[in-house]
């Protein structure tokens with residue numbers, strides 16, 4: 040773990056504010072520490088020399104003032120840390136979620152959703168200790184330690200030399216401890232991610248496991264990973280305690296060496312009582328911030344490990360955005376926008392998954408106001424062709440809308456409305472599901488979309504349950520289709536794509552849905568429906584038949 044990852048400053052503006060405020064407070068703290076040690080040593084020397092309280096008024100006032108000011112600065116520093124952590128966490132969290140959105144469903148399909156959830160929640164929460172305990176001490180080390188050591192040199196060169204010689208022992212200990220910690224901390228974090236992934240899998244498949252009488256077996260799997268997590272956590276704790284002990288011992292011995300040296304020279308009369316006491320009071324303060332950096336290193340490590348994973352995702356999203364920006368050439372493409380016929384065109388489109396080609400050389404045009412139907416046996420690539428429109432798969436060839444090339448990566452597609460083979464419902468009402476992604480519900484559009492999806496008369500406040508668990512298969516499918524219709528009814532939508540919209544419907548409902556699709560197309564939309572069903576093929580103005588691996592018009 041690096042003491043400070045520069046990406047933190049790049050990705051979280053809150054961190055810059057935190058460092059600026061932390062540096063001011065650390066400078067104040069340094070001045071107050073020196074003033075405190077000076078006033079205390081002068082007051083004690085004065086008492087020993089038999090001066091009256093009235094004569095020592097300045098020293099006592101400075102001592103009282105610095106004590107109160109140190110309390111205030113400590114409070115302010117705590118407050119800055121908490122606010123800094125909250126700001127940075129919130130910034131990183133929103134950047135993380137935006138990056139996941141930008142990377143798109145194809146990217147997240149290859150990741151454990153539980154792992155991503157733990158990263159965005161508990162992982163980033165662990166940054167509290169990084170900001171609350173570790174970074175303030177790191178800033179203080181950079182600012183206070185050199186100043187205090189310089190003051191010690193000025194007061195007593197030999198004590199200064201002692202500190203300069205022994206101080207590097209602490210960073211050496213820390214580097215050694217850092218090496219030992221890095222792998223155990225990573226192991227603990229990886230096991231936690233695996234545990235959450237396993238747990239989610241088991242919960243998701245619990246009803247299936249129960250019906251096959253296999254639920255109990257999963258207990259063993261969870262137990263094994265939990266045990267691995269316990270062992271990894273105990274390893275981290277052992278390293279934490281041992282390294283804390285080593286650092287305390289190193290720092291205490293170093294201060295003791297300074298004290299013994301000063302004491303012997305005081306007895307021999309080589310140093311005055313005043314400077315000796317001042318140097319003795321300052322010595323622990325020179326070591327303290329560095330020692331605290333070491334002991335808080337472990338508390339901070341989990342947050343830092345998690346933030347490294349967050350930065351990796353943010354970097355990946357930035358690279359993907361660059362790639363998309365270079366891949367899109369507005370106005371270029373196979374046919375220029377001025378001369379191109381209106382509509383959606385696929386030019387020599389191909390899709391491969393891990394080197395296996397599932398589509399190649401697909402060229403077709405879908406005109407506005409017409410219904411295009413994609414047909415072909417299961418696995419022939421209908422959904423894959425639709426995914427090229429959604430930007431969720433990499434593809435060869437070019438897609439154009441009214442002659443302008445469409446972006447191929449993830450990103451916003453205001454011109455597109457889509458419903459997939461799986462309803463993908465969220466926990467909430469019918470209105471929440473249908474208007475998903477929009478800040479407010481347009482009641483007229485909602486009523487029209489529900490009617491077109493054969494849900495007329497439905498209460499928009501009806502609860503759908505988790506993943507549509509309170510609805511029948513056909514009802515959930517119609518809510519998902521209503522979502523696409525709701526979006527298709529916006530003026531900016533140009534293309535409506537429905538992947539198997541009627542697979543769970545009875546014949547009569549399917550017939551009425553087919554009429555709705557024709558009605559929407561008549562409004563000027565490009566409509567593409569992937570379906571095996573005869574009733575939907577019957578409404579096709581154009582049919583694109585795909586065959587496995589090789590596609591043809």
Ligand SMILES: Nc1ncnc2c1ncn2[C@@H]1O[C@H](COP(=O)(O)OP(=O)(O)OP(=O)(O)O)[C@@H](O)[C@H]1O
Nearest residue numbers: 392393397415416417418419420421422423424460
């Ligand atoms: N993410 C993926 N990774 C690897 N292979 C995939 C992926 N998605 C689809 N495939 C493969 O691509 C081929 C085409 O799948 P696709 O889902 O596009 O077919 P389809 O025509 O829509 O099928 P269906 O009618 O059953 O929905 C299949 O052989 C499938 O196994």
